[in-house]
Amino acid sequence: MSAPIVITGASSGLGLATATILAGKGIPVILGCRDEGRAAAAKQQILTAVPTAEVEIVIIDLASIDSVRHAARQLKSLAVPPAAIICNAGLQIVDGVQESADGYEMTFASNHLGHFQLIDEVIGTLASGARILVVSSDVHQGPAKSGGFPAPEWTTPGELADVEVQRRTASNRGGRVRYSTSKLANVYFTYELARRVADRGITANAFDPGLMPETRLSRNYPMLMRRGFQLMTPIIRLMMPVARPLSQSADDLAWLATAPEMAEVTGSYFTGRDKVPSAPESHDTEKARELWEVSESLVQKA
Template sequence: MKRPIPIMSVPRLTGKRAIVTGASDGVGLALATRLAQAGAELVLPVRNQEKGRSAVDAIRTAAPEAEVTLEALDLASLGSVAELTRRLLADRRPLHLLVNNAGVMAPATRQLTQDGHELQFGTNHLGHFALTAGLLPLLRAGEARVTTVTSSAARFGTFDWNDLQSERSYSPARSYGISKLANLLFALELDRRSAQAGWGITSTAAHPGTTLTNLYSAGPNLGRTRLSPQAAVIGKLKRWGLFVHGVDEGVQPILYAATGSESHGGGFYGPNGIGEFTGRPTELHVYRSARDAAAAAKLWAVSEQLTRMSFESPVTGG
């Protein structure tokens, strides 16, 4: 773990176009608000349009001059991803920032995306993989920075290549860790491939630590008949000041990874506290679980097959 990064002010982003997934609440909304305050034009693709409209109102309250466009996107549907990329490609406007932030965490029972993939792997990884591939021409045109949000759970993730989507054995936490390891490997491999192919894209990864958002209730309550106690426990820890911090703190590593002048391709950022639960943003050492470049390349190939998307010649899947 390296020297902590000072709480940062975002550089001016006037003339920059940014996409943030999962910006209807939580860390995504905080990030989008800070980008808007810095002058970025925002595209917010969300699944729940009502929550999306409330988010746009909140952003415009904080940044009255903000340019914000609400789009429809369900990352659990490759068809929805394809529809969004078609609309944005038709617009032909370069993209300068993409933050792959949206996600689902630890449903109690194994759930599926519309395409039949395990929900966490399909939403957190495959949906963002397909979105980034589909937007590649616009990202290259804008020499974009792509930041993919992972989790400290990635350090415990391990791939069983014969059961990558937990069909034989499902554990909420284990499957979440797999999806977050996939996020981290994707971010690192994207930067390697961009450098090799001359795409001009900078790819970074970040995690917010343990940040109190509805992520801790929405996912764990899927497939349950009684409410999960997880959100209540996290809320108590936050009130006690133990291992949980708020959105304003959790957004800092992601903000730095996405906009920091000294953040760099292949960099990984998160909190500097014990266990990376809380703390000031810092550059982290890449977890041992994510250092295998061969595994990253294999995951890339598997992801292209599952999404029917190629970064060499992006086509619309779905």
């Protein structure tokens, strides 16, 4: 068996589309999914498209420290360690502040902390040449770059994870702010990871897939808003430069995970296949280091 590529959030959307492309190239894929039924359906969808595909499933709920720990043990026991891990799963909550299984704010727990823990636990088993790709978003850059989406509001990692702090500071756009803040955390994490594994020949890069109206990211919005979003997909693509077809973003992400010319590129931020600047704030090494250290503490505490 050749080295597989692990993709979280692979039961639908960008994760499933990327896994299907990779499988079509003859690369074994491991689908990291929270729901067993949806994972099985995703596997079958890939096998229908690519009958010769090698597809495995790892159940992982990124909002649960125990679930991530169990998934990490499975990945560490593979006969051949992963060639790449694509940290793709994410959610956006617009209806109040929700709490993870471990008592942390749900957006921070799912979009950052779970991926941090997964990589932190597995990184020691990866070989030189392995790639880590973290799906972020240009919403971390603020409205000018994100089509009007609210800018991040970074405080301290401890406060971002604290449910009560987030409830006290919540506003009618709080869920979207927490989402954009989690995407800034993704970039901090990527850059700090790249610095920490540089001497091992492992690369870490962040990826902005653009706005993809056909994905399930809006699944927590009210039904009428979700339906309107779906119906307006063609118009959104025409009117918003940040919008891109799901198929294009998946192809770009698969390219970043496999292209020979990407073998030594690390600590960078990509929109599609183009290396572009991330927000100036994302290059604050002290905040990145603090995020890493507090994340370690939060995982240990849980």
